[in-house]
Amino acid sequence: MIKNKLVHRYLFLLFLLSGLQAVPASGQRPDKNGSDFNILRYGAAGDTSRLSTAAFNKAIEACHQAGGGRVIVPAGHYKSGTITLLDNVELFLERGAVIYASCNPADLPRQQQPAYRSQKDDGGWYSLIYAEGARNIGISGYGTIDGQGASQGPRFAGLDEDRDGRSRNILFISCKGVSVRDISMLNSGIWNQHYLDCEDLMIDHIRVYNHSNRNNDGIDIDGCRRVILSNSTFDSDDDGITLKSTGPAPCEDITITNCIASSFCNAIKCGTESTGGFRNIVISNCLVRPSRCPTEPIWKTHRIGQTGIALEIVDGGTMEGVTVDNIVVEGTDCPIYVRLGNRARPYASGVPTPPMGKMSNISISHVTAYHTGNYSCSVTGIPGGKIENIRLDHIRLVNKGGLKDGQFRPDVSKVAEEEKAYPDPNGWGNLPSYGFFIRHVQDISLSDISLSSLAPEIRTPIVAVDADRLSVSHLQSGFTGGDPVQRIGVKDYKAD
Numbered sequence: 001m002i003k004n005k006l007v008h009r010y011l012f013l014l015f016l017l018s019g020l021q022a023v024p025a026s027g028q029r030p031d032k033n034g035s036d037f038n039i040l041r042y043g044a045a046g047d048t049s050r051l052s053t054a055a056f057n058k059a060i061e062a063c064h065q066a067g068g069g070r071v072i073v074p075a076g077h078y079k080s081g082t083i084t085l086l087d088n089v090e091l092f093l094e095r096g097a098v099i100y101a102s103c104n105p106a107d108l109p110r111q112q113q114p115a116y117r118s119q120k121d122d123g124g125w126y127s128l129i130y131a132e133g134a135r136n137i138g139i140s141g142y143g144t145i146d147g148q149g150a151s152q153g154p155r156f157a158g159l160d161e162d163r164d165g166r167s168r169n170i171l172f173i174s175c176k177g178v179s180v181r182d183i184s185m186l187n188s189g190i191w192n193q194h195y196l197d198c199e200d201l202m203i204d205h206i207r208v209y210n211h212s213n214r215n216n217d218g219i220d221i222d223g224c225r226r227v228i229l230s231n232s233t234f235d236s237d238d239d240g241i242t243l244k245s246t247g248p249a250p251c252e253d254i255t256i257t258n259c260i261a262s263s264f265c266n267a268i269k270c271g272t273e274s275t276g277g278f279r280n281i282v283i284s285n286c287l288v289r290p291s292r293c294p295t296e297p298i299w300k301t302h303r304i305g306q307t308g309i310a311l312e313i314v315d316g317g318t319m320e321g322v323t324v325d326n327i328v329v330e331g332t333d334c335p336i337y338v339r340l341g342n343r344a345r346p347y348a349s350g351v352p353t354p355p356m357g358k359m360s361n362i363s364i365s366h367v368t369a370y371h372t373g374n375y376s377c378s379v380t381g382i383p384g385g386k387i388e389n390i391r392l393d394h395i396r397l398v399n400k401g402g403l404k405d406g407q408f409r410p411d412v413s414k415v416a417e418e419e420k421a422y423p424d425p426n427g428w429g430n431l432p433s434y435g436f437f438i439r440h441v442q443d444i445s446l447s448d449i450s451l452s453s454l455a456p457e458i459r460t461p462i463v464a465v466d467a468d469r470l471s472v473s474h475l476q477s478g479f480t481g482g483d484p485v486q487r488i489g490v491k492d493y494k495a496d
Helices: 002-018 053-065
Strands: 036-038 047-051 069-073 076-080 089-093 097-101 127-132 135-141 144-146 168-173 176-181 184-186 193-196 199-204 207-210 219-222 225-230 233-236 241-245 251-257 260-263 266-274 278-288 307-313 318-330 334-340 358-372 377-380 387-401 433-455 460-476 485-488 491-495
Touching: 036 053, 053 069, 053 076, 053 089, 219 225, 219 251, 241 251, 241 278, 260 266, 266 278, 266 318, 278 307, 307 318, 307 358, 334 358, 334 387, 377 387, 485 491
Parallel strands: 036 069, 047 076, 069 089, 076 097, 089 135, 097 144, 127 168, 135 176, 144 184, 168 193, 176 199, 184 207, 193 219, 199 225, 207 233, 219 241, 225 251, 233 260, 241 266, 251 278, 260 278, 266 307, 278 318, 307 334, 318 358, 334 377, 358 387, 377 433, 387 433, 433 460, 460 485, 460 491
Antiparallel strands: none
């Protein structure tokens, strides 16, 4: 018995001693455990008096070499150039921590061109936080990343405006096992965060405000597989929540839920680049509302936004298996915009021009849109390229109305095809319908649709052109000018 007591006392003393660590000579306490690496211990300055780029990257390297863990950014203001994340490293921003991108372009150098090629890559990328081919990486905490985008200008003349060398806040390429949680992101030079050809990506409870420069998207998920985006808010000058496929990889197996998106352009969008296509996408329980930014849109778009939901295939690729459900839209010129075009832009020089894309098996349901503009919703393919099997159910639209003769296109034949144009509703303006304009579609049903206007409408509620197997049921419009569905070249029409 005595021997057991001595052993227990000895073990207890060892436990106490193991928790005691010497305080460094600088007076800083050590990291709380062996897997945390505090950037202050690697020379970071918490007051933007000097660059902390080297400190960030040294802490990340040490964490990586130790097998992984967290790199801690304590409360304070840090100025940095490019920070490169490595395998098994999580960058953790404590509450009150702000990372500012340096305003000197030399501190954000061009990265080596990655193996994965993309239409937006002109030989290498620029970003404040960067990773390529990394595994099990993350950014978390309650701090802020500020790209100081208003101070960033083009580095190169003669290139497309979104390939001119401005820096993203976050760019991860071909990474697997990515987590971004709880942080706030502001003021990037171009797209705020870009996830390109990544797998197993989880983004949750982030806040984005991006109104400092051209091309200020909120988030771009580009050619990624197995993605969950949830519980987040976005307010952006350009597109808000954006799925893209700027290279051969598809956007596939993606869930977007419980988000608020505000944009001067497109709030929630698939496109415009579509090379690899989009498959198995679910967008649900989201709110689209006007931006709270007090300044005018940089792109000179309308303050209420351009589209609420936009689904686009214009550079080849296939869109299949997309469900949009339970969405509330306040404002926007065009609440629902579905477009198959044929811009046919190759994703890189030397690759073949993509063939015409395809769109099928799309469901849009339980959408309420109010205080919208007069552009009308639209579902449009092109001659020789029909959108197939699309369902529109339980949709309530309330637009401004009040248009007079000469303020819209009354002649359907004058609504240009524009199959090579950039896809947006601005090109058409006010269409001859005030609810839905449908053209070049096969197997389309509209069920439980309510259309109304704040001021009287003289346009037809629904116009359908070159549509095979069109079904309209339980339509409420209050239209008194005859048949609420104008049909031109429609085959196999059913209504009740």
